[in-house]
Amino acid sequence: MRLHVQNPPGVAHPVTEEQVSAALARHPDMAHLRPSYGDDDAAFAAGIADAEILLTFTREGRKRFPVGTPRSLAPKLRLIAFTSAGLDALQPFDWVPDGVTILNNRGTHGDKAGEYGIMAILMLQTRMPAFADAQREGRWQPLFATTLEGRTVVILGIGTLGGGVARRCKGFGMRVIGIRSGADPHPDCDETHPATALDEILPRADFLVLTCPLTPQTRNILSRERIGLLPRGARVVNMARGAVWDQDAIMDALDSGHLDGCVTDVAVPEPLPADHRLWRTPRMIITPHVSSDDDARYNERTLDILFENLRADREGRPLPNRVDPARGY
C-alpha cells in the first residue's frame, strides 16, 4: 500500500524517513506500506500519482487540492491524514476530493496539553499573572494563596486536550466539571453537562479552561455576556483558538478586575503584532501556540495514530480520527 508524506518547505517538525521507518518497526502489521517523501511540487505530483494515503500538514490541504482538482491527478487516493488535531483552517471541506476520507490527529496532544493546563491553573492560583506584571515594574508585592484542593474547574470541551487537563486536575484534588456535546460521563470529571447548560455552570467556575475545537457552534462561545456570568475573581485558560472567546471582552474584564487572571496560548491574530493591546493587558500571560505540541514525541504519536486508523480500516471498524465534514472535527 502506497503512503506519500508531503512536508511543507521549512516546517518546524517534518515527518522524516527515519521516523516512518521507526514507526514501521513498531508496527510490524504495517510492513506492507511503501512510503515516499516530498516537500516540493514535483515530489508531490510524483508521490500522489499512485498514493492511496497522503500524510501531510494543514497548510497543504487546500494548496494541494484547490476546488475542482481533477481526480485523475490522485487516482488511487482514498485517505488524507493531517498532523493537526484542529482542522478549522480547512473549513469548509468543499475542496476534499470525491471519495476521500479526512483524518485529524486527535490523540497526539493529551499528555502535553494536560501538563500545560495544570501549569496554567497552578500559575493562576499562585497569582503568577500579577507577579509577572510586578516583575516588569520591579515591584516586590507578596500575594498569598491556598492550594488547589476543592477548587472548581470547568473544562469546555472534553476531548483529548480537555481530558488530559481533567486528569491532571483530579490529581490535585479539584472538582472537575466537563462540558461536552453529548454530556456523556468522563472518568476524570465529577460532572459532565451539555453545552446548553453552560450559562448555569459558569457561575460555579473558579477556573474555566477552553479546550474545544473551533467550529461554527463554538465561535465566540465565551461571549462578553458569558464572561459576565463568571464569578468575580475567576481565572480563564484558553488552549483552544482565539476565536472561541471574545478577546476584547476578556481584555476589558482583566482591566476592570472582574477576572483575576488569564493564561492564553492563542490569540487573534496569530502571530500577535508587537503593538497589540493583548501583550500589555494586566494579569494576562501569553504563550505562542505551544500548549499541545510535543516536539520530541509528536511525529511518533502522529504515525501511531495513522497506523491505528489504517488497522481499523482494514478490520472494518470505524476510523477513530475520521473528520465529519459537517461538524468540522
Next chain:
Amino acid sequence: MRLHVQNPPGVAHPVTEEQVSAALARHPDMAHLRPSYGDDDAAFAAGIADAEILLTFTREGRKRFPVGTPRSLAPKLRLIAFTSAGLDALQPFDWVPDGVTILNNRGTHGDKAGEYGIMAILMLQTRMPAFADAQREGRWQPLFATTLEGRTVVILGIGTLGGGVARRCKGFGMRVIGIRSGADPHPDCDETHPATALDEILPRADFLVLTCPLTPQTRNILSRERIGLLPRGARVVNMARGAVWDQDAIMDALDSGHLDGCVTDVAVPEPLPADHRLWRTPRMIITPHVSSDDDARYNERTLDILFENLRADREGRPLPNRVDPARGY
C-alpha cells in the same frame, strides 16, 4: 495550661482567637489550654507573666527576648513555638531563655510547596521564562517542548518542602534524586544521596530544586563552581533562601546561556529594590517569597502542629518540631 499568642502589629495573617477556638474544638485533648492574645508591649508583658507556652512570629523572637532578659519576666515559660519553618533569622540562638525549648513550624508547608515546585518545573519545561521575556517585548516566538516524563530533578533538601515537591514530581513520571544530610531513603525519591555527593550528582540534573534550610552548611551551597557543574541548559528553582545560591553567579549563568531558566521565590535582599539586576535578568522569573504560605490553611496547620508537639511532650515522646540550636533547624 497557659498559652500566650503574640501577633506582631500589622502582620498579614495573625493567629486569631477564632482560629484557636476552632483548633481547640478539633483537638478535645487540648481543652485544658487557656489562651491569651496580644499585639503590643503591654499585652505581651501581661500574657508572658504566667504563660508556659508562647506562640509567635519569627520577628518577635529577638525583639521580645533581648540577650540577658531576666527569667523573672517569663517565669513559667518553657516552650516558644514560631510560625515559620525556617528560623535562620533567629540564629545564633544565644537569646533563648534558659530551659526554653524552641519549636519551628516544619510541616505546614508541604502541600503548598509541592504545588509551587511542580508549577515552577512545568513553567521551566514549557519555556515560560523565555515567553515572559518575549511578552515584555511583544514578540511571538514559539519554542516547543516535550513532557516531563523521564526528566531528572535533583532536590536539595528533602524535608517537608522538598518532600512535597518530590511527591508531585513522581506524579509526572520524573526521576527524582534527593539530597539530604543522612541520605536515608525517601518514599518519593528514586535515589537519595548525602550532600557530600553533590558534585557528582549535579551534572545529571535537568532540574535542580533548592528546598534546604539556610544554615552555616548550606550558605552558598550552590556556589559559582557548582553552577558550572550543572549541564548546559539546566533549570533551577529556589524555594529556600537567597543566600543558599550565589545570586551573582546565577545571573551570569542566565546571561551567558549556561542555564536555560530559573524560577526563584527568594532574593538577596528582600524586598528586592526596584532597580536590582535580578528583576531584569533574562529567563528569570521572580515571586515575592510566597511559595509555601497558604493563607487559608496556614494558621490552622500551625495550631495542629503546636498541639501535636504538646501531645508528644505530655506523652514523653520527642517533640517533632524541636529546633536544635546547634544545627539551626
